[in-house]
Amino acid sequence: MKIDLHVHTDASDGKESVETVFERASSLGLDAIAISDHDTTANWSKAAELAVQHSIGFVPAIEVTTRAHFVDGDARPAKFGVHMLAYLPDPTHQGLVERMKKTIEGRVIRLQEITETLAPVYGLTWDAVLEQVVGDATLGRPAVADALIAGGHFENRGQVFDAVWYKGSPHYVPNRAVPDTIEAIELIRSAGGVAVIAHPLSRVKDRDTLGDKPLRHFEQMIEAGLGGVEAYHREVEEQDRDWLLALAERHDLIVTGSSDYHGLAGKDNELGEYSTSLENLRRIAEQATGTAVVNLAI
Ligand code: AMP
Numbered sequence: 001m002k003i004d005l006h007v008h009t010d011a012s013d014g015k016e017s018v019e020t021v022f023e024r025a026s027s028l029g030l031d032a033i034a035i036s037d038h039d040t041t042a043n044w045s046k047a048a049e050l051a052v053q054h055s056i057g058f059v060p061a062i063e064v065t066t067r068a069h070f071v072d073g074d075a076r077p078a079k080f081g082v083h084m085l086a087y088l089p090d091p092t093h094q095g096l097v098e099r100m101k102k103t104i105e106g107r108v109i110r111l112q113e114i115t116e117t118l119a120p121v122y123g124l125t126w127d128a129v130l131e132q133v134v135g136d137a138t139l140g141r142p143a144v145a146d147a148l149i150a151g152g153h154f155e156n157r158g159q160v161f162d163a164v165w166y167k168g169s170p171h172y173v174p175n176r177a178v179p180d181t182i183e184a185i186e187l188i189r190s191a192g193g194v195a196v197i198a199h200p201l202s203r204v205k206d207r208d209t210l211g212d213k214p215l216r217h218f219e220q221m222i223e224a225g226l227g228g229v230e231a232y233h234r235e236v237e238e239q240d241r242d243w244l245l246a247l248a249e250r251h252d253l254i255v256t257g258s259s260d261y262h263g264l265a266g267k268d269n270e271l272g273e274y275s276t277s278l279e280n281l282r283r284i285a286e287q288a289t290g291t292a293v294v295n296l297a298i
């Protein structure tokens, strides 16, 4: 069984349509994929149809953008972005729908701010960014990257991220209009979904100086209802993966593996490069009450 639980389409920052993604999943022999676009369920219904057409399973999901405000003793809260995968939530849950709407609106303003900082450097315009976006897709930095590539400044998204969004770059603006991580976990649960942290610890640069802060942060998330960890992902280093697997064992968490595919031209990540066992997908389905896995007997 090959199950890939983290896949993007052009409803957010993936380079391919949901049709193309399902064709590729089918030709690679995958048994099931999740569609987990950033802060949107826009392609779920098409995906459900395509799953039947291609005889593969579909797991409805969202990659929810959140921001942690981690309080540790009397220290100033540490703020950092955390991506939280929501599996099988009710897509009509009012609280979730309203919160995502706010995130999506915030993403537009934030991308406009980023574009303004890049205008003097590359002559970038907001129209050029919007040209790279299909319909109502949720907006992220990859749209800006695509506009800079179209303008002939770079060859691929990776080059843009390295050159433009290095640590301390004046061109970086955080996603501030997003839910707090703990609030997001609670919201996902109240929408009947299962919260699994995406590529955990992948963007932590100064891990060695943090002591047991990551442990305390994970314990807070687990207490709020975190259901699992995406331990197998190309951005999770081996030592972090081992740490996560031990944590999952102690707290009986679900363990997933996924590609985080963004299309062949989006990122190097290939569909199915990491996968999740049927047993772990079963646990997700058992804990969820929001919606069901499509076209897969589990
Ligand atoms: P944002 O949502 O605006 O913060 O942008 C983050 C998104 O950019 C992630 O979801 C990835 O899809 C993408 N991304 C981050 N780093 C890279 C990279 N080096 N190459 C290609 N895409 C990237």
Ligand code: FE
Pocket: 008, 013, 014, 038, 262
């Ligand atoms: Fe992305």
Ligand code: FE
Pocket: 063, 083, 198, 199
């Ligand atoms: Fe992510």
Ligand code: ZN
Pocket: 006, 008, 063, 198, 260
């Ligand atoms: Zn992702």
